[in-house]
Amino acid sequence: MKFARHGSRGAEKPIVCDADGRWRDLTPVAGDVTPDVLTRPESEFGLESLPVVTRLERFGPPLAGVGKIVCIGLNYRDHAEETGAVPPAEPIVFLKAPDTIVGPDDDVLIPRGSRKTDWEVELALVIGAKARYLDGPESALACVAGYTISNDVSEREFQLERGGQWDKGKNCETFNPLGPWILTADEVPDPQKLDLRLWVNGQVRQDGTTADMIFNVAYLVWHLSQFMVLNPGDVINTGTPAGVALGSPGLPYLRAGDVVELEIDGLGRQRQNFKAAH
Template identity: 50%
Template sequence: MKFVRLGPAGSERPAVLAADAAGIERAYALDPLTPDIDGAFLASGGVPATRRALAAGTLPELSGTDALRIGAPIARPGSIICIGMNYAAHAAESGAEPPRIPVVFLKPANTIAGPYDPAPIPPGAVTYDWEVELGIVIGRQAVYLDSPDDAAGVIAGYVVANDLSERTYQLPGEAGQWTKGKSLPASTPVGPWFVPADELEPGALGIRSRVNGEVRQDSKTADMLFGPAVLIHHLSQYMLLEPGDLILTGTPEGVALSGRFPYLAAGDIAELEIDGLGTQRQKFYDAAPGAAPQTGEA
């Protein structure tokens, strides 16, 4: 199953993609089960309920979905929790030693964008960077877990995410802060779909990015220093994880910060993909002062 949200920004309709008896993938409305794909849906057993409804044939099939905008596959989370330098090679290209414990920071939930929405470059920014990341969607409340083994039941599923970052705001000088560099509007494209945890093994997935068709990142999630279970256990010692929260697990080497590639500019097209989780695509444009981010297919 692939969970999606379709329609205009702010009015997305929840749906699920599933193969019929002939193996043809079709879209089905989730309206009979939930108003949205959010924490309440996940915490109440929405994923197994969807499987039962599909098996029973009680979900109406949707038509014309190819013409609809694809939004982020989960509704706005309570928290976006991010892990920095979780791939040794990325830490090295950033000029840092690989961390011995997870590096944690937060992004505002209002940075979420659709996977194909046009992507704004902030006014005056010249070091805007891409970061393809495996996203973990939390399915039930968790705090003070005893061990990483307890994390399995906390994970609802996985998504592709882009942790777009303005490096000038993030890094240099006494005013550089990760919060400033990673909180910009529409700087967290997510999707195209959300896959349940029991349908995907996250430990050895191919994870890639391209800019204007040229490969930038090409790695495996097996290269992460701290895997999903370890991260969830660690985070639960410091914060309450709630259903619908999103954890971004870090990016591999191959970003512009390395000095090997130019930073993003207006007109550039970035494609980010993870095996089993689909490909997202953003076309970048220069944001005008005071203008809200654009939505719709780039």
């Protein structure tokens, strides 16, 4: 099933897509899109009885009440190579604050003093069941409720040249567009067979596949569960393929007025206008 939220910022309403591709109002049976809703069987919703949405408004973030956002760095071989990094022996882990999340087509603000704001198309997964000390990767996918798109926007100078940790370049406001929808895990039989693409001002910058992950989705969920409890509503950004500005000498970083578009097979498309923060 495909779940989303639409409406003005802070007043989004839950919607669900039926078999004919029509969005239906979910409010008669669910107050919002939550992990519990994502894991309910389709038969409980009575889709055909739900009102059809005749005017689709702005897509908001597709999940209400996101817990923590766990991000994985350098998780594609070609991305590690382009940045001159040695492929990691274990996943590189950092966190983003939930208040970085915006809708998939909302404006993204380039921070004050930024010279190196960068793009990263990523497969994001939503945790639907608690993952704590899982026995192995083979049990991990059962904890995933669904998948969506994340743009893990980064300020590389803040991240890599200003000392401290990566968090300084990852947690600027609006730095995690998410959506437009969540596709439930049962409709993604193999998350390692998805193509990812990103354009800047109409020019292709990233064109990759999740098959090139160093650590696959199941391994990531299992691995993270050894160090932290993953709760329903947590989101994992699983890394980005090659093609970012950081790994492309001479390629300009983002500036006010730039437009970034990104998509993943079956998960929809995002489009952001980049503006200067005031």
